[in-house]
Amino acid sequence: MSISLKKSTHPVRLTQAVRDTIKGTVADDPVAKQYLPQDAESFIHPLERRDPIGDDVHTPVKGIVHRYPDRVLFKVASACAVYCRYCFRKEMIGPGTKGLLQDEINAALQYIRSHKDIWEVILTGGDPLVLSPRQLSAVIDNLCAIPHVQVVRIHTRVPVADPQRITEELCAALKRDKAVYVAIHINHAQEITDDVRRALKNLHAAGCVLLSQSVLLKGVNDNTAALEDLFRQLTALRVKPYYLHHPDFAPGTSHFRGSIKRGQQIMRELLGRLSGIAQPTYMLDIPGGFGKVPLTPQYLNEIEDGLYMAEDYQGCKHHYPPKE
Ligand SMILES: *Cc1c(COP(=O)(O)O)cnc(C)c1O
Ligand code: SF4
Numbered sequence: 597m598s599i600s601l602k603k604s605t606h607p608v609r610l611t612q613a614v615r616d617t618i619k620g621t622v623a624d625d626p627v628a629k630q631y632l633p634q635d636a637e638s639f640i641h642p643l644e645r646r647d648p649i650g651d652d653v654h655t656p657v658k659g660i661v662h663r664y665p666d667r668v669l670f671k672v673a674s675a676c677a678v679y680c681r682y683c684f685r686k687e688m689i690g691p692g693t694k695g696l697l698q699d700e701i702n703a704a705l706q707y708i709r710s711h712k713d714i715w716e717v718i719l720t721g722g723d724p725l726v727l728s729p730r731q732l733s734a735v736i737d738n739l740c741a742i743p744h745v746q747v748v749r750i751h752t753r754v755p756v757a758d759p760q761r762i763t764e765e766l767c768a769a770l771k772r773d774k775a776v777y778v779a780i781h782i783n784h785a786q787e788i789t790d791d792v793r794r795a796l797k798n799l800h801a802a803g804c805v806l807l808s809q810s811v812l813l814k815g816v817n818d819n820t821a822a823l824e825d826l827f828r829q830l831t832a833l834r835v836k837p838y839y840l841h842h843p844d845f846a847p848g849t850s851h852f853r854g855s856i857k858r859g860q861q862i863m864r865e866l867l868g869r870l871s872g873i874a875q876p877t878y879m880l881d882i883p884g885g886f887g888k889v890p891l892t893p894q895y896l897n898e899i900e901d902g903l904y905m906a907e908d909y910q911g912c913k914h915h916y917p918p919k920e
Contacts, residue, residue, distance in 0.1 A: 650885020725754035762795035868909025
């Protein structure tokens, strides 16, 4: 396997709120590892690429990714409050990239308006919550005025990385008659502080439905106890664990990628041990733009036509339909 070396261009940015949650060094701390560069980042795996999940091939107008018929990504910001080392869009975001100009925002909105199949718009980036409440409110006003858009979803790390930004003004901008979902990016229970709890509470009080998305990161959260703790705490904070992503082939991230087998083993261990409402779906984004697929371990095998063997959470096997 050939390995090339590159000096990382991915910016380093942490907020004070994040610094306060770091208890060790980049060698041993689950939060530090997410934000501080390690030497391993300079190794570029031959399969790693600038656009790991194939956004470009599904971009009809700047800022829109239309891969599935009923929903689009709308990349409204190209900056983030913090920069994650494992980011799957690390080559497309950051201080050196340009956000959308007003004309480009208008063209993206026009695309959504003219495609009646678009039922849900997912604001992403970068991080949509780095926009000012006024800017964000204007985008959401436009989306809510489109009759076929029934759901607005925001993917963000801000409630965790910069909870001070979840102000009354921002919450007011998110309070809508149409459903607003907020999918919060968080990877470890150590990231949940009192300020984060308050931010989540305020988002919930504004009527947002809260989901979480996490990335399975080697050395950060690739163990059952850490994820169990995270998903329990989130669920108790009214955040429904939604996706646990297998890391993508972004340049310089191989030290974060474990095996799918290990991820499935963790998912098996969580089943039964952790409430069903606290279980996320383990997901893979197929490289090249083919969409996401669940990596749920198999619990049911067909042994004959219509006859199955089901494995329970303790590993015992049972016939389905039952024998007598
Ligand atoms: C991930 C993604 C979505 C959202 O997928 P869900 O399974 O609905 O969460 C939508 N569009 C694109 C292009 C995506 O990459
Ligand atoms: S917040 Fe999201 S988009 Fe921004 S660097 Fe982290 S993973 Fe990437």
